[in-house]
Amino acid sequence: MNDYMESPAIYGRLSEDRGRVSTNVAYQLKEGRAYLTDRGLIIDEQFVFSDNDLSASVYSTRPRPGYQELLEAIRNNLVTVIIITEVPRLLRQVSDALELIALAKMSRLRMIETTGGVRYDLTTNQGIHDLLEAAVDASRESGKTSDRLKRKRKALAEEGRFNGGSRPYGYEGPKHDKYGRITNPGRIGVAIVEPEAAVLRETVARLLDGWPVRSIVRDLNARKVPAANGGLWHQSNLKRILTSKRIASWTNGDLSHGIREHQGKEYRAVWPSIIDREDWEQVQHILAAQERYKGATKKGVRTYLLTGYVFCGICGKPLMASGGVTGNRPDREPHRAYRCRSINAWGVQHGCGKIRRLAEPLELLVADAVLDRYSSPDFADALKRAYQDNNEHDRLSELLDEAEGYKHRLQELEDEWKAGAKGLDLKSMLRYKADLEESIERVNAKMSRLSTGRVLAAIPAGKSIHEAWDKADLDQKRMLISLIVEKVVLLPGRPGSKRWYHKRTGQRFIFDADKVRIHWRI
Numbered sequence: 001m002n003d004y005m006e007s008p009a010i011y012g013r014l015s016e017d018r019g020r021v022s023t024n025v026a027y028q029l030k031e032g033r034a035y036l037t038d039r040g041l042i043i044d045e046q047f048v049f050s051d052n053d054l055s056a057s058v059y060s061t062r063p064r065p066g067y068q069e070l071l072e073a074i075r076n077n078l079v080t081v082i083i084i085t086e087v088p089r090l091l092r093q094v095s096d097a098l099e100l101i102a103l104a105k106m107s108r109l110r111m112i113e114t115t116g117g118v119r120y121d122l123t124t125n126q127g128i129h130d131l132l133e134a135a136v137d138a139s140r141e142s143g144k145t146s147d148r149l150k151r152k153r154k155a156l157a158e159e160g161r162f163n164g165g166s167r168p169y170g171y172e173g174p175k176h177d178k179y180g181r182i183t184n185p186g187r188i189g190v191a192i193v194e195p196e197a198a199v200l201r202e203t204v205a206r207l208l209d210g211w212p213v214r215s216i217v218r219d220l221n222a223r224k225v226p227a228a229n230g231g232l233w234h235q236s237n238l239k240r241i242l243t244s245k246r247i248a249s250w251t252n253g254d255l256s257h258g259i260r261e262h263q264g265k266e267y268r269a270v271w272p273s274i275i276d277r278e279d280w281e282q283v284q285h286i287l288a289a290q291e292r293y294k295g296a297t298k299k300g301v302r303t304y305l306l307t308g309y310v311f312c313g314i315c316g317k318p319l320m321a322s323g324g325v326t327g328n329r330p331d332r333e334p335h336r337a338y339r340c341r342s343i344n345a346w347g348v349q350h351g352c353g354k355i356r357r358l359a360e361p362l363e364l365l366v367a368d369a370v371l372d373r374y375s376s377p378d379f380a381d382a383l384k385r386a387y388q389d390n391n392e393h394d395r396l397s398e399l400l401d402e403a404e405g406y407k408h409r410l411q412e413l414e415d416e417w418k419a420g421a422k423g424l425d426l427k428s429m430l431r432y433k434a435d436l437e438e439s440i441e442r443v444n445a446k447m448s449r450l451s452t453g454r455v456l457a458a459i460p461a462g463k464s465i466h467e468a469w470d471k472a473d474l475d476q477k478r479m480l481i482s483l484i485v486e487k488v489v490l491l492p493g494r495p496g497s498k499r500w501y502h503k504r505t506g507q508r509f510i511f512d513a514d515k516v517r518i519h520w521r522i
Helices: 026-036 065-075 094-108 125-158 194-208 215-223 235-242 276-292 359-375 376-385 391-419 424-453 464-470 474-484
Strands: 007-014 050-051 081-084 111-114 120-122 259-262 265-268 309-310 320-324 333-339 356-358 485-490 499-500 507-510 516-520
Touching: 007 026, 026 050, 026 376, 050 065, 065 094, 094 485, 120 125, 125 309, 194 215, 194 235, 194 276, 215 235, 215 474, 235 507, 265 474, 333 359, 356 359, 359 464, 359 474, 359 485, 359 499, 359 516, 391 424, 474 485
Parallel strands: 007 050, 007 081, 081 111, 309 485
Antiparallel strands: 111 120, 259 265, 320 333, 333 356, 485 516, 499 507
16 A cells, blocks of 8 residues: 555535535545445545535635645644546646645645546645646636636527526526426426415515615514515615615516626516516615614614604714713613713714703604694695605606716716826816715605605595504604604703603603694695
């Protein structure tokens, strides 16, 4: 027996596993074991290393844990020879070969050997040269493979075909028979799963009617509607689906083709869409607008109605949610409050720290004022006229076209800059870019007001607004407030000097309602 076979290790790797755990790695390891058995050796299983679905090429950024364990064993002088089926299974980068050569000089590693009998003796110049040459060949082939994959993906995109990957929600995934064979190859990622598509259509309709995403997620989970992986819905996974262009129609009003997106470009997909393009565009602006309505949360659950709307009447800084106790007795119950903090959570100077008000009476006061304003017949009629304008559809289309025009000009500007256009220096390019981005934001804000305004048009006049308020969750209430309240300013005063009685609930508070100023949007 050759002495370099004293402490062998086996390594196997498969770069891509399509659909399920591949047996190819197992075959490589089995072949390695048989190769050693033929030479009268039995491998210690702790020195069998493998990586499944992990590339070794320079184009891969994912670590190979099995390979790293092999290197660690070499550094600990536990390996004298590495058994592989072929060099590309072990490495596809010259840098990896150089690392193994360096390790051979400071450890017991002497040889890399293939099951085909090819040996790379790392103690000789010829063996080192041969390994480097094999690594260069493998690297070259890896680059060719990468280029082929890129061309293939681009061709698939131009043809509007599904590129594979995880099953997109709303569309079929692979189905297998008892032998593991795929039975629906032409339907994967293309055929619509109608129950899931119905969930997406319902979700879009709710967003267009003014529902916050958080409320929709709660309702889906309460009804036990499964997410794509069969688990619970979260805002993140729902938003990810809703912002994907693949569910949107290639053209407005025609759902026969969705959108295939590749490297920032759009192509007409072979699969049918689930959502009309115009509705999808409105949803994007609604989702962006709802980001502004977020407030303080605790363990993922919002408890403060007015976070983000309440401001200090002394320094003008926004007040923060604050739980604490009043008085010196240790048995006093903590109270929710809004407070101007002098130092924020990051230790940075924030405000004056001189304003603090109990949250409950303030929220009741603002809620009553909002409901009274909504309930005013004249005000309700004005809202309906503003958001049920017959030209709303045309206006939205105009704004969408205007936004696309600005985006197109922005892309042209960036292309001109990259091409080195004459007369376009860096300062001018950045100024033009900032102007275009500001124009896009302005148009987006107009579209957001137009689409989120539908919730106002749906509000009936009179007492029914109180019924709608009582049934709404906290996020829906914040949405209603945000549409007509610009901000709430708390003026300085002595909080304990007055008592306030809330008629609707019959509660009494130590609270000065005269020190509250509501600034209305409408």
